[in-house]
Amino acid sequence: MHLSSSTKKSGSTLYLLVYVDDIIATESSCTELSNLISTLAARFSLKDLGCLNYFLGFEVISSATGLFLSQRKYITDLLHKSGMANTKRAFTPLFASAQLLKDLGDLLPCPTEYRALVGSLQYLSLTRPDIAFSTNKLAQFMQHPRTTHWSSLKRVLRYLAGSCNKDWVGDKDDYISTTGYLLYLGSTLISSWSSRKQRFVTRSSTEAEYKALADTASELLWVLSLFTELGHMPTTNPVIYCDNLSATTLSVNPVFHSRMKHIALAYHFVRENVQKGKFRVSFVSTDDQLADILTKPLLHPRFDSLLSKLHLSSRSSNLQEDINYNN
Template structure:
């Protein structure tokens, strides 16, 4: 991270509290086209690698990556804001405790319906936890336009179920087992209801694969989809730009903290 800030000449930049401004929405047309986009692509590529250990910048990096083909001055300013945020949180990271905790597997799944104002495709995100530590996360655009918030949320529940199933399989190979049935926490009532409803609604036929994939695991008691309030949805920080107070509250709950002395 320090090398990245030095390379971009941002190691002494004024810090900011969030990686993205809550009042600005990036679009393809915002700003003036950059003639030489090499620096932008280099910095954003490095940020993409850094997001593997920093879930707090996952959404911002995902947005910046969508303008690689034709970045503008506005996109470049947004990239520098992420660097300014990192300059102020250089001591932050995920802390893994060595204390014995039952290896319960659970995840948070969320989607920002039609969040991209260029094509109205939703952004989905999940965070998978083993005990109290986040071990996997993702923030990315979905494959196509969702016709309702329930559809967008349920698609992300399906993607989260895939990741949870893979982690559970890996744990089994290592001789570990979850202390309880893996749970996906979703803040959409419709998506939660669909995962437990044995009747397949005709209006959801275009989601048949996602529906039956999740339903199969729920019926086999290999997975549980639980409803939570939007206030407690930790994956919300990976689907949209948030005000400072809300962002910092969620990031602290996710598990990002100052590094402990060695």
Template sequence: MNHNGHYVYLLVYVDDILVTGSSSSLVQRIIEDIARKFFIKDMGALGYFLGLKAIRTPNGLHLMQRKYITDLLNKVDMLHAKPVSTPLPSSPKLTLNSSTTLSDPHEYRMIVGSLQYLALTRPDISYAINKLSQYMHRPTTDHWQAVKRVLRYLSGTLTHGIFLQKQKNPMLHAFSDADWAGDSDDYVSTNAYIIYLGSQPISWTSKKQKGVARSSTEAEYRSVANTAAEVRWVVSLLRELGLPIRQTPTIYCDNIGATYL
């Protein structure tokens, strides 16, 4: 909402609403207008919302899901597990038919499903979650050990999250990459991107491509194309929010062939 140069934003999820804006008096007026038509409870300044903890500092806003992680670790009795430095090992790679199929996959599916919501503030585990989600239909003991490794990683990084820092005229830029034929089951590449507004990440993904790429250049170029589409959408969204990007966004790619193409 734009009123005399001031913006007010409403984020609505079922019966939970966040209201913020560039004018505190206008924000308060919007809350009062809503209260005249609906019964609402004003919870004051943002602190906790849908499993996300928001900590305000003089430099910006820190978003994390510490309680969500703690509850998950408690549920599987791994709160005090020995931490590891990475979510997944670089080798050996997980495959569809590795080791023995789990007799009861319920816990595996429950944990991986819970981890998907955690990716809202944890881009560092996006690849691991994407990989583990591919085995939901028939998880094995190796897949289960990989899930436990992710949980051990989380037990040592409870306070990690996203820090939204105050910046003037931040530049929009993105990093794109692809793992050519990285899946030894179907040889489909996984592409990933992370988009920054200034120094803070605002959009990221790790996802398998829709078909088999015949070269690393093709895999990387597909990844760049997907990144460009997302960047274009982010630019459009920021414009709607009254935050136009004044510099041309940049996408960084580490493949020379894709860059020349």
């Protein structure tokens, strides 16, 4: 389009994020943004709301260190709607020993509220990876939720009430593993994480981890493609950290081990891309694996430690001042 060519001549880059009739616009400098708004306003009914501070339920707060994304108001509204605004705080979303099974407990007489609340949690997990695993787990019982699932759902809400500001064969119903990954841009966690069940039962921990590695690689390649399209080529090869030594070795070893013959060929694109130099796979100890928060319920000390490493457990004093000022 004409705006793109004029932008290239001026040396700046414009970015537009469009959702239905809501638009976020930004650029690498301040020379073309006003021209863009004027051009759009000449053809469409447009209202300029100024600097970004709220978008689709997300609060956007500027600080000296960057942008802080929060769904605090969304959480507050959700707690009031569910009657949990003044509930007692829980320190983790799920008990570490929680056994959530599809036939355990009595069926809820009306599952509508359960389904609505889990749906709200799914949207909330866009900025809260700390509830991604529990939300994914509770969503597996949407068809026939029971009292045990309802109790666990209320615990997640109790956890949110106290935190507005900030495994192979893991499922005993069908023995399907859970995949979890986190993507970082430098030292910053970006909104590209996942906690979901794999589609098939695996025969070994290596196979489960290798499938999770393939899912992570697929997401990483998509993010790299997006950044390339936006004009930001990576200066170094990305690294995927895996806490299973066998899966890590399999991703770089050109020899196809006989005990891995049953793994679908589609998952071996990991090894192909490693050989092409698209990314590296490196071993990391289980104690240092941040994605554990997405694959299993954890005890409070371990959960709190991972929250701190994800920069979700506290806010800096300067950022808190910015938040108070904006409110």
